[in-house]
Amino acid sequence: xxxxxxxxxxxxxxxxxxxxxxxxxxxxxxxxxxxxxxxxxxxxxxxxxxxxxxxxxxxxxxxxxxxxxxxxxxxxxxxxxxxxxxxxxxxxxxxxxxxxxxxxxxxxxxxxxxxxxxxxxxxxxxxxxxxxxxxxxxxxxxxxxxxxxxxxxxxxxxxxxxxxxxxxxxxxxxxxxxxxxxxxxxxxxxxxxxxxxxxxxxxx
Numbered sequence: 001x002x003x004x005x006x007x008x009x010x011x012x013x014x015x016x017x018x019x020x021x022x023x024x025x026x027x028x029x030x031x032x033x034x035x036x037x038x039x040x041x042x043x044x045x046x047x048x049x050x051x052x053x054x055x056x057x058x059x060x061x062x063x064x065x066x067x068x069x070x071x072x073x074x075x076x077x078x079x080x081x082x083x084x085x086x087x088x089x090x091x092x093x094x095x096x097x098x099x100x101x102x103x104x105x106x107x108x109x110x111x112x113x114x115x116x117x118x119x120x121x122x123x124x125x126x127x128x129x130x131x132x133x134x135x136x137x138x139x140x141x142x143x144x145x146x147x148x149x150x151x152x153x154x155x156x157x158x159x160x161x162x163x164x165x166x167x168x169x170x171x172x173x174x175x176x177x178x179x180x181x182x183x184x185x186x187x188x189x190x191x192x193x194x195x196x197x198x199x200x201x202x203x204x
Contacts, residue, residue, distance in 0.1 A: 031112050035104035042100050046093045057085055114142040118149055130157045166190055 114136050121133050133150040136143050173179050173187035 031105060031108035034108040034111070035101060038104045039097060039100060043097060046096060050089045050093060053089060054086060057081075110139065110141045113137075114140045114146055118142070118146060121149055121153065125153065125156070130160060132157070163194055166194060 117134070117136065124131065130153060133146070133153045135150065136146040140146075170187035170190045173183045176183070179187075
């Protein structure tokens with residue numbers, strides 16, 4: 001208990017939080033579906049391999065038993081050995097499937113994590129928020145897609161900045177009582193051009 005109490009402040013001081021299962025299950029349906037596919041394929045391969053090994057051991061034991069004149073003692077020993085091998089193979093396969101389950105959750109996290117982050121960016125853009133997108137971790141999957149989304153957000157930010165500057169300049173010209181008719185006409189044309197560009201983007 002004292003060691004655990006001392007470890008928690010140390011982690012907090014280092015700015016790290018202990019990993020929990022819910023940290024890995026960001027999108028539980030997606031991750032569990034991917035993990036179930038991997039486990040099903042692994043289980044099928046493991047069962048097939050185990051069956052082939054068991055048949056090979058049985059054939060070997062049968063050949064050895066036929067070469068024994070008396071047969072009984074060796075046959076019983078080989079039968080016990082076959083049963084021991086079956087149990088050993090079952091235990092190994094069960095351990096392998098457990099390890100594969102954990103690995104599948106961790107690996108699927110490298111897909112679900114980026115998908116969760118990219119979905120959040122898309123929701124923010126839909127709400128009109130164009131904060132710079134945070135890059136994905138190098139070990140994550142979908143890094144290429146993350147770069148494309150970040151480039152999209154940067155392009156939107158640049159366009160919004162240009163249009164904002166143009167709108168402010170046009171508004172300033174229209175508000176200026178000393179501005180002449182040409183300046184007001186140019187400001188109105190600038191606003192109409194921006195509206196036309198937005199209409200073209202909506203129609204494309």
